[in-house]
Amino acid sequence: MSGGRIPGSRYFCTASKGLERFLREEVCLKLAAHHVEQVSGKVFFTTEADLKKLKSLKCAERLFLLVKKLPPIEMPRHKGKGVHVLQKYVIGESSKWLEVVYKWQSLQDLSKEQECTSDVTETGIKRPTQQESSETRKRPKLELDKPQATVFDGSPMGQCDLHSIIEGSCQNNAPIQSPPSPDELLNPKGRGAASSIHFRVSCRCSGNIAKSFTSQELGRAIGVALGREMGWKAELRNPMLEVYVHLSDIHCVVGIPIVRLPLASRDYIKSAGLRSTVAWAMAYLADIKAGSLVLDPMCGLGTILLEAAKEWPNAYYHGIDNTDSQLQMASANVCFAKLSNNIDLMRASVTELPLLTESIDVVISDIPFGKKFKISQDTKTIMPYILKEMVRVLSADGTLVLLLSQELSLDIQQWQKPKSHQSNKEKLTAPQDTDTTPTEPSSDPIEKVDVEDTSAAEKEQSEVKAKILASLVPMGIFQVSLGVTEASIHRYKKIPRT
Template sequence: MKEPRCLSRPLQYYCTAGKGMEQFLATEVVCKLSASDVNHVTGKVFFTTCADVKEVTGLKSAERLFLLLKRLPPLAEKGNAAQLIQEQIIGEHQAWTDALSLWQSLRKALEGHDLDPVGRGQSRKRKREWGESEREGPVFEGPGQVKCHVPDMETEKEAAPRVGLPLVDETPEEHGVPGCQPKAVTFRVCCRTSGAVSRRFNFQDLGRMIGVAISKQLGWRTDLKEPDLEVNVHLSDDHSVLGLPLLRLPLASRSYIKTAGLRCTVAWAMASLADIKPGSCVLDPMCGMGTILLEAAKEYQNSFFLGMDIDGSQLEKARENVQFAELNQRIELLQSSVTAIPVPSCSVDAVICDIPFGRKFGCKADMAASLPVIVKEMERVLCVGGVLVLLLSPPLSALLRRSCQRAAAAAAVSQPGEPPSQPSPGRTGGTTSSHATPVFPSLEPLGVHRVSLGTTDALIHKFRKVSVPREGS
């Protein structure tokens, strides 16, 4: 019997990520997996790691995980399309055989995770996550059937796992079936094109040609409904990427969350910005269903978390989520208004909050008018040196930035010998009154990150509290 393939050597992966999440993911793979050769493009992060594949599946800022099969230059502009596919995309037979064997070994290592790469019976609804022009193909009937589609990242239904497939170079006896021939590998192609490539080449024809070329060269058999594996191909103006998905569900599908509110990857990113340390007290004063609290509590297991919301129905769902995740001992929930947080001043180490947009869940308050009061109250309860992380809609973010600019301008024109009407530049982050009085003068802005929430974008603002505001300010 052959020696099992060693999985401790460096392996090349890539993960898809929501728009704006690429840098978070790149940082995460370095910190958690000691990854090398880390680089990213829009919607994807490539990396090499010796970490166990189960550790790789623990990434929190990624959407889907792939074993990297090939990363090649863009498809040439000139030449016969079928020939280009054969020469540039398919290439050598041995590379595919080795990739299949490695993929199967990784799948065996993941056995018991109930993760299937293809997802039989899944919903085919397609969601656009990367903000680029994409095209995808339908099911093709007839010889050389190929399916060109992208499985849904969020609405895939569960299907029975299919792991531990025979390696293509093993004998039948090694699987306890004397006298039987190993079954042929079945596959389907998931093909996407973006940018100018989608205008130069017919994506349906490309998908069909890739599938036919794989069948002819490798002897694999197409199966649209229950294939052994899926070959993902993305052809763009920057590169041609081929990968084999390792998991049935996206990494963003959290097994510990019963009812999701905010996108989990974004909630995790917000928690990662909060500089949470062991023993920290972390507050979400508008917690909704508690997604931010759950992501933070799972990642930082030696801290305490407090969630509040004025909406009793949302708070009840948060309680269900906390109980489902078995985090009752570290997450406390209570009903309260964000404008009157029932905790002492300077008593929490971090405040993380998704300010409601009024898009997914209704919001009776005028957030533009309420934002100064809300942030001032968050500033009050935050200890000096603590971090405030806010998720804002683009209009609210613009309001915040304009306020910062007005505050800096007011400070610059203050009369000599008089107390400045605004804090110095870099020490403000809030709206101003008609008298240019700073709303939250002790908050120092530390950065802004634009992220996608699917149908809309949002901006994550980070602040640090650098002083205790004077009474009456």
């Protein structure tokens, strides 16, 4: 082993529904991985990448060393016999466990080394601080066509106290036990090894096997057998080693987490908004290049901007929102992530962006669903005008990436389909009134005005939609999961004017 690499190691990452393809591409690009396999909720791969690169994955929820991946097990009808069969199937040969745990220990040792030398480069020269490095790079000034817009300086109250923010975010976690020595690992049933590893089993079961057993029952059974076989002790509250088991109709997967916290739990985000892995996937689809001007016109807590700025630091980011409280929390996030020199924030309306026409290279935004944060207007009604402004400020050949609720996604897709003239059909099929008695004209003028206003509004919306569709080329729709909510990422390119 050299340079922090563990030769021939097989890993897998878990991913939110719909993000597997993005994780697969990220693994190939960042880790030069091979034997990459994508299944529902997971991506398996082999790589010789070092620990730092492994931990740089942004689309993964959790990262594991793979112990084994087996076909689904056929359980006998008798429950007691089934438990015994399952224990033998999952655990198998102890030599395989020793090999993987030894690699896991090596990675833990590397992690400690990297923590001690995180501020020093490979040449021994101390890395410049964020402030030192950012001062050497000038940021282009964003040109506004409405100078009265309120600009935030990257702090919630005009001044940011980084020390107080960092101190307030620290948590007193229980001490982590030290890994055993290689000699103890290679002698699992020796006297010293019995107390050297404290572990717990986290089990998940789905499909047919979940009809007969609960995850707790299977986790307990596997834990008992593994402790007996390896001479390890169970420790549920603060284990040194965690064993992850997933049993389904597709496969039986066993792995060991490389890091205790999920990769999706960003240490640079103070207040979480949109799920970080989804925000990263949106930024990935935006094709951000060095020097690009990137705008989020409904930035909320700024999660998309933070993910993009961390991954593509050589671009320039601007966030706009119309709510003071959201902007203050976004400013705190920007300051906490030490990205005040990368991200500008201002207050303005998304339907009246104070920016010059075609001045932005990338527009990327999470359109509010109205569930987590209340919205003052019906998003479906004002969506044409939101898109109209986004398209106006977007440069030719620029990229537009939107996260939409399923309802909004379907509605926008319907824009491309011609409307059926239901009102005309109703007139043709309606029964004719044989009563020729003249009727009195309506004495209520309000009804007539409402009808005219509604018709005019619909006509205006149709014209706006047609203009938007003429300016954009759809580049794909990607279904993603936000936990209990399903959503869609829409990607477009703006057509250059002829």
